[in-house]
Amino acid sequence: MQKRPKISVMKAAYPKLILKPGRDASLKRGHPWLFSGAVASVKGNPGPGDVVEVVSASGVPIALGFFNPNTDIIFRWLTHDTDHIVDASFWRKRIRSAIALRRRMVPRNTTACRLINAEGDAMPGFVVDQYADFLVVTMATAGFDRLRDEIIKILAQEAAPQGIYERSGGRARQREGLKDRSGVLWGDWSAGPVEIFEDGLRFDVDITGGQKTGFFLDQRENRKLISSISLDAKVLNCFSYTGAFSVHAARGSAAEVVSVEVSEPANRMAENNLIKNGFSLEKHPVIAADAFDFRRDTDETFDIIILDPPAFAKNKKDVGTASRGYKEINLQASKRLADNGLLATFSCSYHIGEDLFAQIVLGAVRDAGRYARILSRLGPGPDHPAALGHPEGRYLKGLLLSLHS
Numbered sequence: 001m002q003k004r005p006k007i008s009v010m011k012a013a014y015p016k017l018i019l020k021p022g023r024d025a026s027l028k029r030g031h032p033w034l035f036s037g038a039v040a041s042v043k044g045n046p047g048p049g050d051v052v053e054v055v056s057a058s059g060v061p062i063a064l065g066f067f068n069p070n071t072d073i074i075f076r077w078l079t080h081d082t083d084h085i086v087d088a089s090f091w092r093k094r095i096r097s098a099i100a101l102r103r104r105m106v107p108r109n110t111t112a113c114r115l116i117n118a119e120g121d122a123m124p125g126f127v128v129d130q131y132a133d134f135l136v137v138t139m140a141t142a143g144f145d146r147l148r149d150e151i152i153k154i155l156a157q158e159a160a161p162q163g164i165y166e167r168s169g170g171r172a173r174q175r176e177g178l179k180d181r182s183g184v185l186w187g188d189w190s191a192g193p194v195e196i197f198e199d200g201l202r203f204d205v206d207i208t209g210g211q212k213t214g215f216f217l218d219q220r221e222n223r224k225l226i227s228s229i230s231l232d233a234k235v236l237n238c239f240s241y242t243g244a245f246s247v248h249a250a251r252g253s254a255a256e257v258v259s260v261e262v263s264e265p266a267n268r269m270a271e272n273n274l275i276k277n278g279f280s281l282e283k284h285p286v287i288a289a290d291a292f293d294f295r296r297d298t299d300e301t302f303d304i305i306i307l308d309p310p311a312f313a314k315n316k317k318d319v320g321t322a323s324r325g326y327k328e329i330n331l332q333a334s335k336r337l338a339d340n341g342l343l344a345t346f347s348c349s350y351h352i353g354e355d356l357f358a359q360i361v362l363g364a365v366r367d368a369g370r371y372a373r374i375l376s377r378l379g380p381g382p383d384h385p386a387a388l389g390h391p392e393g394r395y396l397k398g399l400l401l402s403l404h405s
Contacts, residue, residue, distance in 0.1 A: 015044025030389020032077035049142035066143030076124035133162035163187035227252035243270030295332035334368035
């Protein structure tokens, strides 16, 4: 019997990054980044956003990923299979995988989630948030910026949204040498708020003008926790934004929920969200005030205090100032908690790690003359996966503490 000839598959000839000796260890451990200091030489002439192959100092192929010589992070991992061709079918498979995971992990009574979470879904710098029938995308790397039209076409086919809106901006894009960009990318778009359901509760989301992409999707599981422990409690929600924690606490039969937020537009939306879920503003007031000042000035005590501030540390040089800010808000909260009261405190600052955050909170509690017990370490929901070898990808960290004298 005549043997069939083997069919040879041509391997894509990507430019190569040759690493210095011993600098391949982080990639092999599962970390998705390489910094410029790890690279000995570049073979070929890749530009920002091109796919390149990383090769060890001894010539062994290791991975494919995005290249950008204009940033400290010179390489962002895509796959360890260096025989792959990174084309439309490659990206379609990645997007399908991300969508399938959310269909499994997000409850059916919830219509908003993080659909694609950058490195957590092996798509570095690409974030997609779903709000009912609409998607909001952020592209923070040169690799995805170059692929924008192709990726949006695939995303529209696989997710079948009514519209796709882009909100790409901030320091991450600046570091990649990219300009801020926003606007409609695909489909029909309504200028007004989009209504979503979270655990059966109704919220309006300002997709085009709200913070981040309009709603803090990463806190969904933590809001559910607050609902479960709020029975008959007097709750203070600081940095309340559009009132999502407040609505969940009210749903949990809190005796009173006080929401404090400096932004008037956010407060109006918070009031609307409370009312549309059947909760009285008289019983659950929304106060326009700076959260720092409010806690210093009030003599009230609370059974539960929620601290979910914006990121205080935008880069490494901000860590000292941010640490003082986190300590101050936790110090004042510790002074306003009833005995055996509960403190749910969070940081979404990428540069403040979990251990450092815990040390800051501990210092604040001690300075307030209180003793704290950890009930739970908190983080984002399962629609915000992080690579196991990339702890930096788990930027949201939190603590649920019980305080007493």
